[in-house]
Amino acid sequence: MKNNRLCSSALRAAFVALAALALPAAVVAEEPVKIGLILPMSGPFASTGKEIEAAVRVYQKTHGDSVAGRKVEVILKDDGGVQPDQTKRLAQELATKDRVQVIAGFGLTPLAMAAAPIATQAKLPMVVMAAATSIIPTKSPYIVRTGFTLPQVTAPLADWALAHKELKIGSVVTLVSDYGPGIDAEKTFVKRFSAGGGKIVESLRAPLQNPDFAPFLQRIKDARPDAVFIFVPSGVGTAVMKQFAERGLDKAGIRLIATGDLTDDNEMENIGAAANGVVTSFHYSAAHDSPENKAYVAEMAKLGVRANFHSVGGYDGMHVIYEALRKTGGDSNGDKLLAAMKGLSWMSVRGPVTLDAETRDMIQNVYIRRVENVKGVWSNVEFDKVEMFKDPGTQ
Ligand code: PHB
Numbered sequence: 001m002k003n004n005r006l007c008s009s010a011l012r013a014a015f016v017a018l019a020a021l022a023l024p025a026a027v028v029a030e031e032p033v034k035i036g037l038i039l040p041m042s043g044p045f046a047s048t049g050k051e052i053e054a055a056v057r058v059y060q061k062t063h064g065d066s067v068a069g070r071k072v073e074v075i076l077k078d079d080g081g082v083q084p085d086q087t088k089r090l091a092q093e094l095a096t097k098d099r100v101q102v103i104a105g106f107g108l109t110p111l112a113m114a115a116a117p118i119a120t121q122a123k124l125p126m127v128v129m130a131a132a133t134s135i136i137p138t139k140s141p142y143i144v145r146t147g148f149t150l151p152q153v154t155a156p157l158a159d160w161a162l163a164h165k166e167l168k169i170g171s172v173v174t175l176v177s178d179y180g181p182g183i184d185a186e187k188t189f190v191k192r193f194s195a196g197g198g199k200i201v202e203s204l205r206a207p208l209q210n211p212d213f214a215p216f217l218q219r220i221k222d223a224r225p226d227a228v229f230i231f232v233p234s235g236v237g238t239a240v241m242k243q244f245a246e247r248g249l250d251k252a253g254i255r256l257i258a259t260g261d262l263t264d265d266n267e268m269e270n271i272g273a274a275a276n277g278v279v280t281s282f283h284y285s286a287a288h289d290s291p292e293n294k295a296y297v298a299e300m301a302k303l304g305v306r307a308n309f310h311s312v313g314g315y316d317g318m319h320v321i322y323e324a325l326r327k328t329g330g331d332s333n334g335d336k337l338l339a340a341m342k343g344l345s346w347m348s349v350r351g352p353v354t355l356d357a358e359t360r361d362m363i364q365n366v367y368i369r370r371v372e373n374v375k376g377v378w379s380n381v382e383f384d385k386v387e388m389f390k391d392p393g394t395q
Contacts, residue, residue, distance in 0.1 A: 032071040033101050033325060033332045036094030038115070040081025040107040044209075045235045047266050048107040048130055049078065052314030054305040059318035062299060067322045068330035075100060081107055082209070084114035091115040095122040101332040102127060104317055107310075108233065109133040109180035116140040123334040125341065127320060129313035133180030134393050137360045142334065144341050144360045146320055147313035148283045149391040150184040150231065153259045156366045156386040157281035158192035161227065161257060169227045169255060171199040173220045175213075176231040178205035185231035185259060187394045193229075201225045208233070213240050217247045220254065227255040234264040234310060238271050245274040260285070260380060263371055266308040268378040275371040275378065283364050284309040284350040285380040296349040307349075316348050316362075320355060352388070361391050 037056065039049035056074055065072055075098055079087040087106070094100045095118055103119060104127035106112035112131035116139035119126035128136055128145040134152075137143045161169040174189055176182030182205060190200050201223050204216050211232075220228050228249070232240055241263075244256060260282025263275050286297050286307045296315065300307040324340035325332065343357035351365040368384040 032073040033321075033330075034098060035072065035074045035321060036091070036098060036100035036103045037074050037076045038079050038087055038090050038094070038103065038105040038111075039076065040111075041076070041078035043081040045081035045107050045233070047235050047264075047308075048310045049081070049105075051266060051305060051308050051311035052105060052107075052129055054300055054303045055307070055311035055314035056318055057303065058296070058299040059315050059322075063318075063322060067325045068328070070325060070330045070332065072322070072325075079107075079111060081111070084110045087111040088114040088118060091118040095124055100124070101334065102321055102337065104321070105129055105314075106131045109136065112136050112143075113139055113180075116143060119143060125321075125324075125334055125338045127317040129317040130310045131181075132184075134184050134391055135180070142338060144320060144338070144355060146317040146355070146362060147310070148364070149361060150181045150259065151188040151394055152361075152364075152389060152391040153281050153283060153366050154185045154188040154231070155192050155392050156368065156389060157229070157257060157259065157279075158189050158196070158198075159386075160279075160281065160368050160384065162193065162196035162198055167255070169198070169257070171201050171225040172227050172229050172257075173201045173223055173225045174203045174229045175216055175220065176203075176205055177208045177211070177233055177236070179208045181233065182208075182231050184394050185229075188392070189229050191394075206232075211236070211239075213243045214247065217243055217249060221247055221249050221252055224252070225254060227257055230256065230258040230262055232262055234261050234266065234308065237262045237264050237267045241271045241274045241278075255279075260309060260369065263369075263380055264308050265306055265380065268371075268380075269306070272378055273373075276373070278371045279368065280371075280380060281366055281368050282309060282380070283362075283366055284312045285367065285369055285382055287369075287374065287379040287381055288350060288367075289382070290349070290351070292347060293349040309350075312348065312350050316350075316353070319346060319348075320344060354388070356390065359391065363388050363390050365389065 041049040119142040265286040327340040345354040367382040369380040
């Protein structure tokens with residue numbers, strides 16, 4: 001009896017001690033998960049930042065601001081879009097001062113490359129939502145990418161041009177922005193198109209900063225290829241499209257084909273009829289016909305933004321973070337989150353996707369689209385697709 005009582009009071013004491021120990025853990029569990037979101041909110045690529053920020057807001061509005069018992073807090077930083085050092089400094093600050101559990105965003109390739117070592121050092125998952133040079137995820141084992149790669153969207157376009165003999169695209173000049181994604185696009189198009197028997201007349205590269213496309217377009221007009229293949233990053237498409245029409249390349253019978261960055265949905269209102277009939281390849285169109293996408297586009301419109309592909313990289317980036325937290329039961333340890341992200345599959349607003357566990361890039365449909373005016377709205381209308389296509393890289 002006495003022993004029993006002793007035993008039970010000892011037990012009670014043990015329980016009290018355990019409860020005290022458990023208390024800080026419970027408090028910790030209720031702390032928010034912080035995402036450091038670094039985007040170009042100003043400067044020449046501000047449209048990318050605005051699209052992704054809106055998508056993140058839409059995600060939290062439609063999925064709630066907490067998951068697995070943890071509130072999700074987004075800390076937004078503007079890197080201006082053109083200075084890799086600035087992006088790196090912001091990533092460092094978010095990791096050490098703000099003590100975030102995930103870094104995300106990254107509007108352009110050089111910015112993602114600059115932040116990669118911080119993700120590795122701090123053991124933080126880095127969700128690349130926009131930057132699209134193939135090599136990026138190899139720069140840190142902590143990177144996952146929820147957008148696309150240039151080789152991934154370029155290869156199906158080269159194949160499409162080769163397959164449709166009636167279009168008579170036998171010779172092509174390539175014109176790309178002279179940095180990572182442009183070089184990826186050029187290499188992929190040249191390799192694939194030549195291997196299939198097509199002729200590359202010339203490969204031109206325009207500077208990324210303040211480009212003047214007029215001399216390049218004039219040179220293409222003089223070279224008289226059957227078609228020109230173009231990659232420019234989003235934000236630059238309007239200038240290219242207007243100059244293409246002004247220089248009369250279309251009238252000279254030179255067909256324009258491009259990755260969908262050129263006919264960015266965000267810019268279609270400005271580009272307008274100058275892009276009528278242009279064929280592009282891409283992983284997302286605001287006109288993608290699915291109930292998920294219609295709902296998404298409507299939510300984005302409420303924020304005054306026409307959804308584009310970068311926004312979808314942001315929206316799906318949030319999905320990956322939320323689903324990983326759900327799988328870990330709210331544990332925000334970097335290695336555990338990363339492991340939970342790898343291999344996720346879901347129905348995105350762009351169509352079905354898988355985050356490849358091995359490459360940490362998206363496996364997704366690549367659509368061939370044509371610019372058309374649909375009920376007064378210039379749209380990229382999908383008419384063909386390659387299903388669940390993996391980044392082929394540039395090798
Ligand atoms: C990039 O810098 O990786 C990038 C930016 C915008 C695009 C595509 C690629 O539309």
